[in-house]
Amino acid sequence: MHGFVQNIGRTALNFLAAFGRITLFSVTAVRWIFTPPYYWQQLLRQIIDIGYFSLPVVGLTTLFSGMVLALQSYTGFARFSAEDTVATVVVLSVTRELGPVLAGLMVAGRIGASMAAEIGTMRVTDQIDALDTLSTRPIQYLVAPRLLAGTICLPFLVLVGDVIGVFGGYLVGVYRLGFNPSIYLARTLEYLEVSDVTLGLVKAAVFGFLIALMGCYHGYHSGRGAQGVGRATTNAVVSASILILIANYIVTTMFFEG
Amino acid sequence: MAVTPKIELSSVTKSFDANHVLKGINLTVAPQESLVIIGTSGCGKSVLMKCLNGLITPDQGSIKIDGQEILGQGRAALEDLRRRFGMTFQFGALFDSLSIWENVTFRLRHQQALDKSDARDIAAQTITQLGLAASVIDQYPAELSGGMQKRVALARAIVDKPEILLFDEPTSGLDPITGGVIDRLIIDARERLGATTVTISHDMASVRRIADKVAMVHNGVIIWAGPAEAMNDSGVPEVHQFVHGLAEGPLTNEKPAASPAKMATS
Ligand SMILES: Nc1ncnc2c1ncn2[C@@H]1O[C@H](COP(=O)(O)OP(=O)(O)OP(=O)(O)O)[C@@H](O)[C@H]1O
Ligand SMILES: [Mg+2]
Numbered sequence: 001m002h003g004f005v006q007n008i009g010r011t012a013l014n015f016l017a018a019f020g021r022i023t024l025f026s027v028t029a030v031r032w033i034f035t036p037p038y039y040w041q042q043l044l045r046q047i048i049d050i051g052y053f054s055l056p057v058v059g060l061t062t063l064f065s066g067m068v069l070a071l072q073s074y075t076g077f078a079r080f081s082a083e084d085t086v087a088t089v090v091v092l093s094v095t096r097e098l099g100p101v102l103a104g105l106m107v108a109g110r111i112g113a114s115m116a117a118e119i120g121t122m123r124v125t126d127q128i129d130a131l132d133t134l135s136t137r138p139i140q141y142l143v144a145p146r147l148l149a150g151t152i153c154l155p156f157l158v159l160v161g162d163v164i165g166v167f168g169g170y171l172v173g174v175y176r177l178g179f180n181p182s183i184y185l186a187r188t189l190e191y192l193e194v195s196d197v198t199l200g201l202v203k204a205a206v207f208g209f210l211i212a213l214m215g216c217y218h219g220y221h222s223g224r225g226a227q228g229v230g231r232a233t234t235n236a237v238v239s240a241s242i243l244i245l246i247a248n249y250i251v252t253t254m255f256f257e258g
Numbered sequence: 259m260a261v262t263p264k265i266e267l268s269s270v271t272k273s274f275d276a277n278h279v280l281k282g283i284n285l286t287v288a289p290q291e292s293l294v295i296i297g298t299s300g301c302g303k304s305v306l307m308k309c310l311n312g313l314i315t316p317d318q319g320s321i322k323i324d325g326q327e328i329l330g331q332g333r334a335a336l337e338d339l340r341r342r343f344g345m346t347f348q349f350g351a352l353f354d355s356l357s358i359w360e361n362v363t364f365r366l367r368h369q370q371a372l373d374k375s376d377a378r379d380i381a382a383q384t385i386t387q388l389g390l391a392a393s394v395i396d397q398y399p400a401e402l403s404g405g406m407q408k409r410v411a412l413a414r415a416i417v418d419k420p421e422i423l424l425f426d427e428p429t430s431g432l433d434p435i436t437g438g439v440i441d442r443l444i445i446d447a448r449e450r451l452g453a454t455t456v457t458i459s460h461d462m463a464s465v466r467r468i469a470d471k472v473a474m475v476h477n478g479v480i481i482w483a484g485p486a487e488a489m490n491d492s493g494v495p496e497v498h499q500f501v502h503g504l505a506e507g508p509l510t511n512e513k514p515a516a517s518p519a520k521m522a523t524s
Contacts, residue, residue: 037368118355126351129313133345134365134414135337 025139025217026147032140033148039141046149050111050208051156057110058103062161065098066090066168074177086177087187090169095192095200099162100154101248104207107154108214108240115146115215116236120222120229128220143216147209154208155201162200199255206251207244214240262325264289264422264454265310270319271478272305279305280316281478287471292448292455294465294486296500297475298509303458304348306475307424310456311343312336323422341369344415345424348458350407352399352414358385359395362413369418384413389439405432412440416447423447425457429464441467462501465489474500476509 073089119142122128131138166188173179215236222232263286270283279302287293295303308314309321312328321328328339352361359381366372366380382392388409399407412428425444429437441464447453459465465472466486473483474497482494489501499507 121354125349126347127353129308130345130347130351130353132313133311133340133343134368135341136364136368137337 022213022217025143025220026213029139029143029147029213029216032137032144035140037140039145042141042145043149046146047153049114050107050149050212051153054103054107054110054153054157055160057106058157058161059164061102061106062094062099062165063168065102066094066165066170067172069093069098069165070169070172070177074173083177084187086173087169087179087184088191090173091166091188091192092196094165094169095162095196096252097200097248099158099165100200100203100207101244103154103158103161103204104211104244104248105241107157107208108211108244109237111150112211112215112236112240113233115212116219116222116233117229119143119216119219120232123220123222124224124226124228139220143220146212146216150208150212151205152208154204154211158200158204159197162197195255199251202255203248203251206247210243210247211240214243261289263287263322264291264324265456266320266322266325267309268320270306270309270316270321272302272309272314272316278478280309283319283475283478283480285473285480285483287454287456290448290452290454292444292457292468292470294457294459294469294472295475296459296465296472298500301475302478303475304426307345307426307456307458310422310424311340311345342421343424344418344420344422346408346411346415346426346428348426348430350399350404350411352407352411354399356398357395358397358399358402358410361399361410362395362417364414366418380417381413384417385410388413388443389436405436408432409436409440412443416443419451419453421453423453423455425455427458427460429459429461437461437464438467444468462503 069090070086073086073093074083077083077085077089119128122142128138128142131141170181170184170188173184174181218232218236218239219229222228265285265287267283267285270280271278272280283306285293295306297303305314309316316329319329323339323342328336331339352358353364356364359378360367362381362384363372363377367377372380378395381395385394386392390406390409390413394402394406394410399410402410408428408431412425415423415425423444428444429440432440444455444457445468448455455468457468459468466489469486471483472486472489473480474494475481476496482492482497484492489497492498492501495508498504499509
């Protein structure tokens with residue numbers, strides 16, 4: 001019993017300490033985003049990597065989610081003769097919820113892992129120390145551009161994902177469930193509000209920041225050797241995914257009017 | 259000696275958890291002197307070197323450069339200080355994502371607006387000095403052999419002629435001829451550029467060529483330091499064994515005691 005309480009206490013303390021370290025790390029990195037010198041090339045490289053090369057993954061994920069969503073909501077709503085709402089349900093779920101969360105989780109796997117592995121490798125091969133000796137602040141050179149790129153690119157990805165997801169729903173709605181195309185489209189737009197899209201994009205920006213932060217933080221503090229880098233990569237993906245789900249709830253609450 | 263030492267360490271200690279690596283290092287290096295640090299593998303030579311330019315912060319002690327204390331000075335002072343140093347790492351530490359010329363001119367390009375063709379010229383010139391073909395500048399580190407990477411790392415350290423140069427095992431893994439070229443370069447850096455150099459080396463022939471002063475680290479302290487010529491008759495059994503590469507002696511006997519501490523950290 002005593003040991004149990006002690007364990008809880010220690011876990012809580014460790015958690016608080018980690019929270020403090022990560023906050024300090026992100027404050028430092030964000031400050032360097034706005035301080036010269038600006039590393040444009042680094043930023044551009046990250047934007048291409050995150051924004052452009054994640055498009056296929058995000059597109060496929062949202063396409064099939066939109067498709068399955070149309071089928072499932074049809075099944076549900078047909079039970080009380082409300083099939084007409086399928087288009088609305090699809091567009092609201094995709095823009096408010098599925099688009100950002102699915103894109104966030106997919107990008108966490110792709111980008112969070114690669115950032116942690118790349119920066120972790122730089123740590124264990126002394127490349128981060130080498131940056132210091134070459135009068136370049138490692139956090140400013142490596143972390144700041146990644147955080148900025150993550151925060152900018154995710155909303156863009158989600159916007160594209162939203163369109164593709166809604167299109168997936170449309171395909172199923174029209175070709176499988178037999179809706180009239182123009183009516184389906186009209187229903188899609190009828191109840192959609194700007195705030196639905198904004199909510200999704202705000203979420204996306206937050207997720208993008210968290211993914212990059214976790215990738216960079218775990219990579220930067222990677223343990224020694226290949227094992228250290230492996231652990232950093234796993235931790236980055238797992239912690240980014242969990243934080244995305246937590247942040248998703250928090251942001252939704254903040255925008256909730258009920 | 260009346261002159262202020264270029265580098266002066268007193269009672270520098272550093273531990274990683276329970277692993278007490280440096281237990282009170284006292285050492286001075288005079289301006290334009292070439293110091294070589296020797297010692298058995300894992301004794302803390304690399305850690306000691308990283309303390310000199312603030313990559314590792316010692317737990318205690320004092321490090322003075324030109325008589326100025328560098329510990330506890332804050333970020334900006336440390337950044338200024340580092341501009342005066344050049345350093346090569348034991349395993350190269352080239353930036354994988356950058357080409358050779360971008361690696362070599364990294365600091366030059368970020369500190370002064372240098373256009374691309376000038377930067378490439380400088381890179382080519384520096385690496386040819388080290389016996390590499392100029393065409394290498396457009397390749398990436400992963401495409402080069404270990405020895406070539408080492409030489410590129412060396413080029414990156416010396417290209418902007420810093421006052422203090424730190425070399426962590428610059429000749430290990432190189433053939434004897436290239437090793438000789440590197441030794442020549444270290445001597446040149448001191449004689450022509452007036453740099454102070456600190457080199458870690460296991461290669462006794464190279465140590466004899468480049469060292470003015472030799473210091474041996476053992477059990478976390480400097481057990482002997484003196485002019486290179488005095489190395490052979492230091493009167494310290496550990497130094498004698500190391501310098502002559504003998505299998506039997508005080509260093510060999512301590513192996514079992516030293517290894518558990520090493521295992522615990524890995
Ligand atoms: N960042 C670190 N974290 C934890 N322990 C470290 C770290 N760097 C070095 N050590 C430990 O410090 C000790 C000395 O390491 P160091 O690399 O300085 O040895 P060395 O004398 O350079 O050896 P070698 O000749 O093999 O390069 C080792 O036990 C090592 O495990
Ligand atoms: Mg070493």
